[in-house]
Each structure stands twice: as C-alpha cells, then as structure tokens.
Amino acid sequence: MVGRTLINVAIIGGGPGGLGTAIALSQLPFVQVSLYEKNPEPREAGAGISLSTNAWKVLDLLGASNGVKGGSKANTHQRNAHTGTILSVVPSPENSKADSRGAIRARRTRLQSALLSRVPEGIIRYDKKLIHLEDLANDGVRLVFHDQTETVADLVVGADGIQSEPISQIVRRTLLPNHHLSFTGTIAWRVIVPKANLAHISDITSFTSWWWGETGHVYFSDVDDDSEETPHFEITVRGYREPEIPGKTVVWGVPATNDRVESRVEKYDQRIKDAVNVVPEGAWREFAMFAGPRLDRIIGWENKVALIGDASHPLSGAFGSGATFAMEDGWILARALEYTQSLSLPVGDALEIFNTIRSPYYARMYEHLDESEERLRKAREETKSFDEFLRAKIKYFLYGDKDFIYKNDIQKVWKDYIEAVGRH
Numbered sequence: 481m482v483g484r485t486l487i488n489v490a491i492i493g494g495g496p497g498g499l500g501t502a503i504a505l506s507q508l509p510f511v512q513v514s515l516y517e518k519n520p521e522p523r524e525a526g527a528g529i530s531l532s533t534n535a536w537k538v539l540d541l542l543g544a545s546n547g548v549k550g551g552s553k554a555n556t557h558q559r560n561a562h563t564g565t566i567l568s569v570v571p572s573p574e575n576s577k578a579d580s581r582g583a584i585r586a587r588r589t590r591l592q593s594a595l596l597s598r599v600p601e602g603i604i605r606y607d608k609k610l611i612h613l614e615d616l617a618n619d620g621v622r623l624v625f626h627d628q629t630e631t632v633a634d635l636v637v638g639a640d641g642i643q644s645e646p647i648s649q650i651v652r653r654t655l656l657p658n659h660h661l662s663f664t665g666t667i668a669w670r671v672i673v674p675k676a677n678l679a680h681i682s683d684i685t686s687f688t689s690w691w692w693g694e695t696g697h698v699y700f701s702d703v704d705d706d707s708e709e710t711p712h713f714e715i716t717v718r719g720y721r722e723p724e725i726p727g728k729t730v731v732w733g734v735p736a737t738n739d740r741v742e743s744r745v746e747k748y749d750q751r752i753k754d755a756v757n758v759v760p761e762g763a764w765r766e767f768a769m770f771a772g773p774r775l776d777r778i779i780g781w782e783n784k785v786a787l788i789g790d791a792s793h794p795l796s797g798a799f800g801s802g803a804t805f806a807m808e809d810g811w812i813l814a815r816a817l818e819y820t821q822s823l824s825l826p827v828g829d830a831l832e833i834f835n836t837i838r839s840p841y842y843a844r845m846y847e848h849l850d851e852s853e854e855r856l857r858k859a860r861e862e863t864k865s866f867d868e869f870l871r872a873k874i875k876y877f878l879y880g881d882k883d884f885i886y887k888n889d890i891q892k893v894w895k896d897y898i899e900a901v902g903r904h
C-alpha cells in the first residue's frame with residue numbers, strides 16, 4: 481500500500497475512542513473513514529466521567545471542547561464509609577495551572593454530544609454490529625455485519641471496548657484468539673439523580689467524596705455546573721469481592737435492582753444509605769470489571785488492524801481517564817498516518833509508529849498500578865487500624881504521582897517523537 485491516494489479506514493465502535501478517531505482521521509484528505517456502531521442510535525451507558533488536563537488537550541485538538549462542562553472536583557473528601565470519619569481533604573491533584581479548566585466530572589452524554597458534533601455527516605453507520613473479520617492479506621480486511629452486509633477496508637481500528645453480549649470485543653478476540661479477559665471480582669453500580677433530591681442529607685452534595693469500606697467504596701460527585709437548570713449528582717457504589725458472574729459474560733450498563741445495590745451499603749454510614757435510598761427503582765446500571773493479560777503490541781495482521789482504548793487495555797476505571805486514553809490513541813494514529821503519507825511510506829509503518837508511541841505508555845500505567853498494589857499490600861500488613869490503612873491507601877493509591885497521566889500533552893508527545901526520529 482505504498483503511495484496510495486485514498487486509504488479506506490473502518491472504525492468499529494462509537495465510544496469516545498471511535499468518535500475521537502473518526503474526527504481526527506476525517507481531517508486527513510487521503511483517508512476515507514467509516515465508523516460502524518452496533519447500537520441503533522447514540523447511546524451512552526454510565527453516569528459521569530472525569531476529565532482532566534490531558535482530556536482538555538486532546539479535546540482541543542479534536543475541536544470538541546465546546547459544550548463539555550461539569551462539576552468541579554476541587555476539595556475531594558475521603559472518608560471511612562463505615563464511620564463517616566473524614567480521613568483527608570485533598571485538592572484535586574489534576575487542577576493544573578497549565579489549564580484553567582482543571583478537573584471536572586461531566587455527564588457522559590455531554591462528552592458524547594461534543595464528539596458527535598465534530599464527526600462529519602455520513603461517516604457513522606448505526607445498527608452495524610460487526611460479527612466477523614477476515615485477513616485478506618494484501619487486499620485488506622473483510623468485515624461482515626449482523627445484517628449480512630459486508631465491506632473491505634485497508635485499515636481497521638478496533639474501538640469496540642469490552643462491552644456485553646457474546647460477540648463483544650470482536651476485533652481483539654479475532655486478532656488475538658488466545659487472549660482472554662476474566663472477571664476481576666469488582667462491580668460498579670452507577671446512577672445520576674437530581675442534586676436537589678439529595679439536599680436533605682448532610683455532607684453528601686457539598687463536595688466530591690469517596691467513602692471507603694472494607695469490601696467496596698461509594699463515590700459522590702457533581703456532574704453539572706451551576707448553569708444547569710436541574711443540576712444532577714452522581715452516585716457510584718463499588719463492590720470489590722463480588723461473586724463470579726455465571727458464563728463470564730461481560731456485564732456492562734445493564735439495569736440493577738435497588739435491593740441489589742442497597743445490600744452492598746448495609747454496613748455503611750446512614751448518610752450513604754439515605755442517599756442510595758433516593759434512587760428510583762430501575763435507574764441503577766451495573767458494570768462488571770473484566771481484565772486480561774496486558775498486551776505488548778496493539779496492532780496486528782501485518783499492520784492492518786489497530787486496537788485503541790478499552791479494546792486494547794480495559795483498565796476498569798483505574799485512573800478515571802480511559803476515555804481520554806482512547807481519544808489520544810485515535811489522535812496519534814491520525815498523526816502517524818499523516819506522517820507516513822507525507823513520506824510515501826507504507827500505511828503499515830503508521831501503525832508501527834502508533835504502537836511504538838502508545839504501547840509503552842500503557843505499560844507505564846500498568847507499572848504504576850503494580851507499584852500501588854504492592855504498596856497497598858505492605859500498608860495492609862503494616863498498619864494497625866482500618867483508618868490508618870485507608871490513609872495509606874489514599875496517599876499512595878489515589879494521590880501518588882500521576883502527572884504522566886493527568887497532565888499528558890498528546891501534542892507534545894507527538895512532537896517529541898518526531899524530534900527523536902529526526903535525530904537518527
């Protein structure tokens with residue numbers, strides 16, 4: 481594929497990663513891009529999403545920052561979920577002077593709308609669930625959809641996440657048949673409710689707060705700013721020691737009963753129970769966390785397929801920045817294609833560059849998680865009380881140095897790469 485005038489790219493999945501990639505690639509005149517989404521219309525499961533300086537950087541590059549707004553995350557309270565004791569009040573570490581917008585928690589639908597508004601018309605095909613893909617060697621990749629239509633693409637971007645239904649993770653599973661995800665034992669239940677409905681409960685709506693328990697935690701946060709007519713508030717309940725899910729199907733955004741969620745907070749502070757009681761039946765959504773062996777390489781089939789976002793590295797919400805990682809992946813892929821096209825290099829070289837830049841970044845995240853896990857293990861052994869343990873956990877696990885994530889400047893990453901290759 482040297483010197484081709486038009487590269488035909490198929491993106492599978494319309495989450496933040498797929499949409500970000502569609503925006504970045506549609507700006508390249510030599511790329512013809514199509515995005516295939518299994519849902520019949522835009523759909524976003526989940527409640528709020530944290531956006532930090534790294535998110536603003538990539539959203540600015542995609543021209544999609546406008547309209548993304550939410551609640552501030554400054555002054556986060558950390559508490560013992562059983563006793564309510566305040567363990568620390570921490571200004572958000574991501575509140576960088578480099579970007580006055582700082583860290584916010586926004587409704588997921590806002591991010592989705594902002595991205596959708598930047599995808600040129602005619603690119604997204606809804607109700608197109610990919611069920612099969614096949615390597616056609618020099619002729620590209622054949623894609624077959626559930627409605628029996630098919631197409632051939634020069635490049636496939638797997639942005640299909642890890643979501644439910646038996647045929648999920650189709651691109652990664654076809655590319656890497658021996659790579660399996662397994663249930664981590666953690667489930668999150670998430671909801672957003674009108675903030676006014678929680679106003680009668682003391683200490684819940686005044687700050688972003690984490691309430692840490694023995695077998696889980698609860699998170700409360702604004703997802704709207706003051707300009708909203710009916711500001712909403714997020715509640716996430718997490719259980720760490722949940723039983724194995726029969727059939728190991730990924731459960732993602734499915735409704736959960738109030739009884740199920742309430743049973744997870746029975747041993748917690750009354751304020752948590754009161755807040756959870758406010759949620760109307762049918763509003764909770766359940767997300768089971770799955771993870772698998774880490775991937776060293778996120779491209780395949782002789783560089784015709786690239787995996788981005790959760791499809792390559794499902795981090796189960798660790799770092800609270802997965803949507804940004806997915807968008808950064810797409811932006812870098814676009815830069816790499818632009819670069820190889822300008823030098824009349826094969827398209828496959830662009831994927832190699834994408835892998836060279838992004839795989840070590842993901843590896844660094846996993847190193848950080850391993851380190852935190854080890855520190856946590858030590859803290860469990862060395863601390864004498866639960867509060868003492870929680871303080872150690874908060875210090876190392878939550879507020880260890882994560883500037884490489886929250887302040888990541890993806891444009892600078894690309895510039896540094898170009899400078900480095902120029903020197904060789």
Ligand SMILES: Cc1cc2nc3c(=O)[nH]c(=O)nc-3n(C[C@H](O)[C@H](O)[C@H](O)COP(=O)(O)OP(=O)(O)OC[C@H]3O[C@@H](n4cnc5c(N)ncnc54)[C@H](O)[C@@H]3O)c2cc1C
Pocket residue numbers: 492493494495496497498516517518519528529530531608609610611639640641642643647648649650668767788789790791796797800801802803804805806
């Ligand atoms: C509890 C929790 C909290 C989190 N908090 C944050 C946070 O605060 N900030 C943050 O940035 N991230 C957070 N994340 C992570 C974030 O949600 C993900 O990293 C992000 O959504 C990944 O985006 P994606 O585009 O890769 O995949 P997804 O968002 O999963 O999108 C995948 C898309 O592919 C589609 N699809 C799937 N299969 C097919 C198919 N066969 N054919 C066609 N389409 C298909 C799906 O319908 C979907 O639209 C959190 C995650 C969890 C679980």
